Amino acid sequence: MSYSEPVAAATHQDALLQALAGSGDAGLVWLRQNLEALQQSAPEAVFAKLAGAHAGARRRLGEALLGALGPELSTACGPLDTRAWGRDAAGRACLLLAALSGGASHAELADALYRSGDEGERTAVVKSLCLLPNPAVALTTARVAARTNSMRLYAAVALDNPYPGQCYDDADFNQLVLKCLFNGLPLNRVIGLQRRANPRLAAMCEDYHDERVAAGRTVPADIWLALAPCASPRGLALACARLASELPEHRRFAAQALVARRDSPEVEAALAERVAEESDAEIRAILAGATRAASADA
Amino acid sequence: MRYFDPHIHMLSRTTDDYENMAAAGILGVVEPAFWQGQPRTQVGTFIDYFDALLGWEPFRASQFGINHFCTIGINPKEANDVALSEQVMALMPRYLEKDGVVAVGEIGYDDITPEEERFFAEQLTLAKEHGLPALIHTPHRDKVTGTERSLALVREVGINEEQVVVDHLNELTLPLVMETGCWRGHSVYPNTKMSEDRMVALLKAYGTEKMIVNSAADWGRSDPLKVPKTGQAMLAAGFSEDDVDLVLFRNPINYYAQSGRITVDQVTRPNIDQTRLYEDNSVLRGQTPLIEP
Numbered sequence: 403m404s405y406s407e408p409v410a411a412a413t414h415q416d417a418l419l420q421a422l423a424g425s426g427d428a429g430l431v432w433l434r435q436n437l438e439a440l441q442q443s444a445p446e447a448v449f450a451k452l453a454g455a456h457a458g459a460r461r462r463l464g465e466a467l468l469g470a471l472g473p474e475l476s477t478a479c480g481p482l483d484t485r486a487w488g489r490d491a492a493g494r495a496c497l498l499l500a501a502l503s504g505g506a507s508h509a510e511l512a513d514a515l516y517r518s519g520d521e522g523e524r525t526a527v528v529k530s531l532c533l534l535p536n537p538a539v540a541l542t543t544a545r546v547a548a549r550t551n552s553m554r555l556y557a558a559v560a561l562d563n564p565y566p567g568q569c570y571d572d573a574d575f576n577q578l579v580l581k582c583l584f585n586g587l588p589l590n591r592v593i594g595l596q597r598r599a600n601p602r603l604a605a606m607c608e609d610y611h612d613e614r615v616a617a618g619r620t621v622p623a624d625i626w627l628a629l630a631p632c633a634s635p636r637g638l639a640l641a642c643a644r645l646a647s648e649l650p651e652h653r654r655f656a657a658q659a660l661v662a663r664r665d666s667p668e669v670e671a672a673l674a675e676r677v678a679e680e681s682d683a684e685i686r687a688i689l690a691g692a693t694r695a696a697s698a699d700a
Numbered sequence: 701m702r703y704f705d706p707h708i709h710m711l712s713r714t715t716d717d718y719e720n721m722a723a724a725g726i727l728g729v730v731e732p733a734f735w736q737g738q739p740r741t742q743v744g745t746f747i748d749y750f751d752a753l754l755g756w757e758p759f760r761a762s763q764f765g766i767n768h769f770c771t772i773g774i775n776p777k778e779a780n781d782v783a784l785s786e787q788v789m790a791l792m793p794r795y796l797e798k799d800g801v802v803a804v805g806e807i808g809y810d811d812i813t814p815e816e817e818r819f820f821a822e823q824l825t826l827a828k829e830h831g832l833p834a835l836i837h838t839p840h841r842d843k844v845t846g847t848e849r850s851l852a853l854v855r856e857v858g859i860n861e862e863q864v865v866v867d868h869l870n871e872l873t874l875p876l877v878m879e880t881g882c883w884r885g886h887s888v889y890p891n892t893k894m895s896e897d898r899m900v901a902l903l904k905a906y907g908t909e910k911m912i913v914n915s916a917a918d919w920g921r922s923d924p925l926k927v928p929k930t931g932q933a934m935l936a937a938g939f940s941e942d943d944v945d946l947v948l949f950r951n952p953i954n955y956y957a958q959s960g961r962i963t964v965d966q967v968t969r970p971n972i973d974q975t976r977l978y979e980d981n982s983v984l985r986g987q988t989p990l991i992e993p
Contacts (some may be wrong), residue, residue, distance in 0.1 A: 450790075450793065450794065453794035453797075454793050454794045454797045455797075457794055457795075457797035457798045457799075458797035458798075460799060461799065461960065461961065518794060520754045520755060520798050520799065520800065521755065522799065552759075
């Protein structure tokens with residue numbers, strides 16, 4: 403994997419602290435005291451301090467969302483939007499980043515923090531892995547987290563998080579996408595899906611589609627976002643057929659996914675044919691190519 | 701009536717218990733860390749046990765509409781294993797900061813040994829430092845002495861008596877606690893400890909202030925419905941519904957509310973969503989999941 407220039411942990415920490423300070427006073431004095439204590443901790447003492455403060459952060463800082471104050475951070479995994487982060491997650495990320503300065507192994511510190519955390523803490527840890535100077539060192543932790551079926555924790559790994567798209571290999575990334583489909587987590591929030599899509603993922607999605615149909619069950623409407631980019635001719639035909647689905651969600655996601663496959667004459671023809679018949683103005687605009695497919699690959 | 705069981709070891713109980721408890725009006729429980737029936741041999745077992753009290757068990761409870769909180773501590777029996785207890789003490793500061801932890805406990809005396817006293821005192825000090833209440837177990841044998849010495853240690857350490865509950869009280873030990881600011885805990889058991897009728901008699905004699913009742917149900921013969929059953933006994937004996945609500949709901953929650961991590965208003969029946977999973981596991985075994993809006 404290639405990474406952009408590492409950004410100093412302190413830069414992310416400052417940006418998050420500024421957002422926290424702008425969105426309220428709760429817990430700020432406590433947080434600053436703990437950040438200072440962590441920066442001055444000896445490597446062997448840093449984990450105990452970090453784990454205690456990390457556990458208690460939600461009660462001090464609250465859970466209010468950063469909202470418009472949440473900065474877009476330039477991480478080694480790509481841009482990270484923190485507007486939907488709570489004050490607790492932002493404060494916990496600051497604590498982890500401050501603890502890194504003490505010379506302890508980043509991978510060991512992040513992993514120990516994850517393993518000692520409750521569900522809320524673990525959620526915060528996996529959201530902040532992309533803020534590490536070299537995020538790939540925490541791959542083991544991210545993979546352990548992705549084996550959970552606590553949907554709150556799983557969503558923190560899989561959605562709105564640039565980490566898997568940047569650091570996972572194809573096998574892990576494909577499993578992550580399938581697990582989202584199985585659990586109803588929206589694929590348009592899997593960052594890097596368009597870029598990471600691969601023929602194996604398309605085949606897995608095609609099989610999943612066939613299993614659902616064979617069992618008489620519904621097919622998730624957003625499956626086309628993962629299936630279409632590298633689909634086989636049969637996979638493309640399945641997606642094209644859904645352009646005429648009676649379910650608007652299927653028509654929308656199939657259209658979004660297929661406009662990127664206009665290289666195929668069959669797809670081009672299917673899109674052109676459907677424009678005239680589509681009743682939903684928004685979907686019609688997607689079909690006509692007037693709006694960019696709203697995938698997570700901004 | 702709404703009920704709260706402030707001392708029950710749910711990890712040892714079945715899903716039938718959860719269903720019956722919810723049906724009887726129990727809205728929340730506190731599960732104190734205690735011993736497992738046999739001594740643990742390594743600190744990792746404590747880590748996994750504490751994590752279960754903060755992870756799997758609250759999830760399991762939520763599947764039946766029950767709020768679950770816990771207390772963290774080294775129980776008196778295992779405090780006699782000094783080497784192991786020292787390792788567990790080193791873990792406690794980070795556990796005591798967790799959101800689901802509402803007290804240090806259960807701590808106290810069992811055989812009343814110097815080792816027990818050392819970790820009892822150290823944990824009272826930890827409670828003080830973390831601003832947490834302390835749940836004190838009083839021993840089965842030599843109970844009066846154990847209660848007297850527990851109260852003396854509370855004074856010696858200097859933890860605020862308002863932050864302390866002294867548990868498993870009976871006719872002989874309750875009067876000792878009545879002279880202090882500590883809260884008064886009673887475990888209603890099928891045979892030992894305390895019965896519903898004796899509990900009602902104590903409430904008549906000593907009033908309802910700071911009085912707390914629990915089932916202390918665990919892996920032994922015990923009854924997780926003893927709190928609602930005590931409520932029925934109180935009503936039959938002429939106590940008002942508000943008295944029952946005070947002793948069997950508001951008192952225990954207000955005691956633990958001193959942690960800042962639980963309030964009376966917060967303990968309502970959560971909506972059940974049995975389709976939720978935890979760590980790859982479901983509590984369902986093939987039945988249709990119940991989902992409430």
